[in-house]
Amino acid sequence: xxxxxxxxSAPVNIACIxxxxxxxxxLILPTNSSLSVTxxxxxxxxxxxxxxxxxxxxxxxxxxxxxxxxxxxxxxxTCIREMKRLRKEEVEDxxxxxxxxxxxxxxxxxxxxxxxxxxxxxxASGFAALVSSLxxxxxxxxxxxxxxxxxxxxxxxxxxxxxxxxVAWQMGSNPSGSDSLALQIAPQSHWPDIHAxxxxxxxxxxxxxxxxxxxxxxxxxxxxxxxxxTVVPHRMETISKAIQEKDFDTFAKVTMADSNxxxxxxxxxxPPIFYLNDVSRAIIALVVxxxxxxxxxxxxxxxxxxxxxGPNAVIYAKKENVKEILELVVEYFPQREGAFKDAFGxxxxxxxxxxxxxxxxxxxxxxxxxxxxxKGLIHxxxxxxxxxxxxxxxxxxxxxxxxxxx
Amino acid sequence: xxxxxxxxSAPVNIACIxxxxxxxxxLILPTNSSLSVTxxxxxxxxxxxxxxxxxxxxxxxxxxxxxxxxxxxxxxxTCIREMKRLRKEEVEDxxxxxxxxxxxxxxxxxxxxxxxxxxxxxxASGFAALVSSLxxxxxxxxxxxxxxxxxxxxxxxxxxxxxxxxVAWQMGSNPSGSDSLALQIAPQSHWPDIHAxxxxxxxxxxxxxxxxxxxxxxxxxxxxxxxxxTVVPHRMETISKAIQEKDFDTFAKVTMADSNxxxxxxxxxxPPIFYLNDVSRAIIALVVxxxxxxxxxxxxxxxxxxxxxGPNAVIYAKKENVKEILELVVEYFPQREGAFKDAFGxxxxxxxxxxxxxxxxxxxxxxxxxxxxxKGLIHxxxxxxxxxxxxxxxxxxxxxxxxxxx
Numbered sequence: 001x002x003x004x005x006x007x008x009s010a011p012v013n014i015a016c017i018x019x020x021x022x023x024x025x026x027l028i029l030p031t032n033s034s035l036s037v038t039x040x041x042x043x044x045x046x047x048x049x050x051x052x053x054x055x056x057x058x059x060x061x062x063x064x065x066x067x068x069x070x071x072x073x074x075x076x077x078t079c080i081r082e083m084k085r086l087r088k089e090e091v092e093d094x095x096x097x098x099x100x101x102x103x104x105x106x107x108x109x110x111x112x113x114x115x116x117x118x119x120x121x122x123x124a125s126g127f128a129a130l131v132s133s134l135x136x137x138x139x140x141x142x143x144x145x146x147x148x149x150x151x152x153x154x155x156x157x158x159x160x161x162x163x164x165x166x167v168a169w170q171m172g173s174n175p176s177g178s179d180s181l182a183l184q185i186a187p188q189s190h191w192p193d194i195h196a197x198x199x200x201x202x203x204x205x206x207x208x209x210x211x212x213x214x215x216x217x218x219x220x221x222x223x224x225x226x227x228x229x230t231v232v233p234h235r236m237e238t239i240s241k242a243i244q245e246k247d248f249d250t251f252a253k254v255t256m257a258d259s260n261x262x263x264x265x266x267x268x269x270x271p272p273i274f275y276l277n278d279v280s281r282a283i284i285a286l287v288v289x290x291x292x293x294x295x296x297x298x299x300x301x302x303x304x305x306x307x308x309x310g311p312n313a314v315i316y317a318k319k320e321n322v323k324e325i326l327e328l329v330v331e332y333f334p335q336r337e338g339a340f341k342d343a344f345g346x347x348x349x350x351x352x353x354x355x356x357x358x359x360x361x362x363x364x365x366x367x368x369x370x371x372x373x374x375k376g377l378i379h380x381x382x383x384x385x386x387x388x389x390x391x392x393x394x395x396x397x398x399x400x401x402x403x404x405x406x
Numbered sequence: 407x408x409x410x411x412x413x414x415s416a417p418v419n420i421a422c423i424x425x426x427x428x429x430x431x432x433l434i435l436p437t438n439s440s441l442s443v444t445x446x447x448x449x450x451x452x453x454x455x456x457x458x459x460x461x462x463x464x465x466x467x468x469x470x471x472x473x474x475x476x477x478x479x480x481x482x483x484t485c486i487r488e489m490k491r492l493r494k495e496e497v498e499d500x501x502x503x504x505x506x507x508x509x510x511x512x513x514x515x516x517x518x519x520x521x522x523x524x525x526x527x528x529x530a531s532g533f534a535a536l537v538s539s540l541x542x543x544x545x546x547x548x549x550x551x552x553x554x555x556x557x558x559x560x561x562x563x564x565x566x567x568x569x570x571x572x573v574a575w576q577m578g579s580n581p582s583g584s585d586s587l588a589l590q591i592a593p594q595s596h597w598p599d600i601h602a603x604x605x606x607x608x609x610x611x612x613x614x615x616x617x618x619x620x621x622x623x624x625x626x627x628x629x630x631x632x633x634x635x636t637v638v639p640h641r642m643e644t645i646s647k648a649i650q651e652k653d654f655d656t657f658a659k660v661t662m663a664d665s666n667x668x669x670x671x672x673x674x675x676x677p678p679i680f681y682l683n684d685v686s687r688a689i690i691a692l693v694v695x696x697x698x699x700x701x702x703x704x705x706x707x708x709x710x711x712x713x714x715x716g717p718n719a720v721i722y723a724k725k726e727n728v729k730e731i732l733e734l735v736v737e738y739f740p741q742r743e744g745a746f747k748d749a750f751g752x753x754x755x756x757x758x759x760x761x762x763x764x765x766x767x768x769x770x771x772x773x774x775x776x777x778x779x780x781k782g783l784i785h786x787x788x789x790x791x792x793x794x795x796x797x798x799x800x801x802x803x804x805x806x807x808x809x810x811x812x
Contacts, residue, residue: 222663223670226632253676260678264629264670270659271694272666278684288677 006136010128018262040383046125056105087138109395127154128161132386148182164384201311210309252304282366331355333374412542416534424668446789452531462511493544515801533560534567538792554588570790607717658710688772737761739780
């Protein structure tokens with residue numbers, strides 16, 4: 001008996017031009033275009049195995065070892081239904097010899113290699129891996145942009161995780177959502193030098209979810225409309241050009257300005273939404289001072305912070321500057337021994353980072369925090385798009401149940 | 407020999423619609439109109455004595471016991487020069503029998519009854535007291551709005567401290583600044599029920615000065631222009647009407663929205679400006695939850711936070727709700743024994759406030775802080791405009807030197 005099964009992994013992406021606000025909450029159509037950098041799956045990824053079998057009694061999904069309900073009309077349900085529809089329309093309706101997989105129920109098992117507690121958005125990589133694994137299961141002859149239309153309906157920013165490198169989510173204008181999809185601005189190989197340092201920040205309080213937060217901003221912020229109409233279109237052009245030209249200075253300026261503006265419109269919401277805390281603010285102050293030094297030395301901006309809907313910082317920088325930035329961050333935010341995984345061998349084998357200030361750095365721009373204020377540091381870089389994995393990496397066992405539960 | 411001397415006090419004001427940005431930095435002409443509540447001088451005030459004497463060799467000024475330099479072309483210098491000009495034009499040129507005080511040098515001594523370290527803007531009350539005392543010294547037959555034109559050139563928001571009650575600073579349009587002045591929207595007696603609770607918040611870091619910060623916002627914020635052109639004119643109308651109608655619910659909504667938006671445009675600045683810290687954020691969360699309860703109970707909004715260029719909160723509320731709000735704040739921000747001055751006798755003689763949550767309050771909206779996170783609480787209310795004081799309260803001695811230095 002043939003086993004119909006496929007496994008894929010998909011990356012995390014972190015936006016430089018932020019997505020904040022939907023014009024259609026059901027189809028997940030955004031109020032503005034956005035642009036992100038795809039991060040390397042070697043460090044952060046979601047892996048998903050999908051299997052279709054006539055013996056399965058209903059669609060089932062396990063996430064990180066726990067079964068999730070697939071609610072009718074919900075986001076998971078929509079993505080699975082849309083993938084089955086594509087299977088039928090693009091494969092089965094065109095060749096009657098193809099097995100009718102679209103009529104079988106599926107078992108799906110997904111796993112993130114990073115802790116949910118880290119506060120990294122796992123819905124983007126998760127829905128991208130789901131859609132990728134199903135597209136392989138169903139042998140769909142469609143483009144990544146077409147798949148992005150479906151991932152978008154799972155979680156808006158998931159559409160950008162269908163590509164590696166530098167990715168735009170164009171908002172589109174069609175009410176059906178048919179042109180609200182992801183496009184690759186440049187592949188990873190165009191500018192592999194772009195690295196990222198993720199600073200995982202402790203937070204006392206549970207923040208507002210981005211789903212409810214962004215709609216409150218749409219309903220109550222007087223400034224959001226101006227951002228959507230005037231600011232973002234211009235920034236999309238500027239940063240796309242900066243990426244094409246590998247102009248880090250401009251890339252950094254636009255990235256930081258857009259992070260600031262996203263948090264500004266969150267603050268302009270009623271009641272106001274705050275995602276940045278005192279630790280986030282201190283990291284911003286370090287990057288600002290580091291860039292001031294860079295300008296003074298004629299090197300321009302050398303680091304770009306960006307914050308999503310939480311206090312964690314992602315600092316983009318060129319590879320050559322990451323070591324110095326890491327030492328700077330550790331000077332203010334001491335790390336527990338052995339906590340840092342030195343993925344690029346910047347600090348020899350041990351990975352022990354000793355705090356150090358760059359020459360001429362004004363140390364008074366922030367106070368020094370205690371161990372634990374920044375809970376962890378992850379060094380990664382721009383990466384590729386979803387990967388098809390071999391059966392050896394499948395997450396389902398012979399019975400089509402999660403291996404982790406066996 | 408006649409002594410030409412006058413003493414006046416002037417109040418602090420806290421804006422509901424914020425002033426942030428100058429269109430003319432020399433004349434201090436704002437990019438938008440603003441509106442404030444004048445606070446009671448019984449609790450917070452600047453007192454200033456001015457004396458004119460032919461024996462004085464030059465203009466001198468002492469602030470809180472320390473002599474300040476009066477730099478040519480500076481703000482103090484401009485205010486003193488303008489007041490002398492008014493003396494000449496409005497008094498001496500019209501009646502030759504009047505003494506030529508405008509030709510004498512002046513000694514000015516000023517004192518704030520609140521510590522500078524409290525982080526309350528003392529420049530508003532200070533320049534209003536300066537201008538008031540000189541107007542009495544010079545027996546000027548001019549309106550408070552005319553005096554506000556001069557106070558404005560000392561410190562923009564000082565113009566609003568020339569009136570009691572509820573005060574608008576209309577931005578005007580004349581390049582000379584002749585129509586950029588303060589007007590009273592309603593006197594203290596119209597709505598004496600408006601009280602204010604000032605929460606003095608500790609801050610680790612020295613913030614950006616408002617003078618330099620606001621111009622950086624003017625130069626770099628994409629959102630500020632929209633605020634100036636579209637949002638503020640509408641809010642000025644709405645809040646003025648709310649004050650006329652004593653509609654606290656609307657007053658509160660507009661006040662909080664404008665505080666949020668001011669901090670939003672500060673964040674939208676390059677590099678971003680932050681004035682709110684984690685303690686400020688927690689106070690906002692308390693007020694938001696308190697208002698949610700009020701709405702649930704059919705009472706509407708009962709408290710309005712507002713933040714200037716620093717982490718201190720001012721909470722406006724109707725008198726009847728202040729006790730409950732004080733207990734709520736103390737529940738999360740315990741105070742040192744005896745630190746709170748119970749000016750309105752809400753807690754009996756001792757002034758000891760015991761923390762307490764209103765019924766139904768969701769206590770998880772903020773964590774409880776340690777003693778010192780909020781360094782002090784000041785309970786005050788809407789107050790009157792500058793007061794002429796008697797000679798008994800003069801700050802200069804017989805020789806025209808500060809009594810405090812004698």
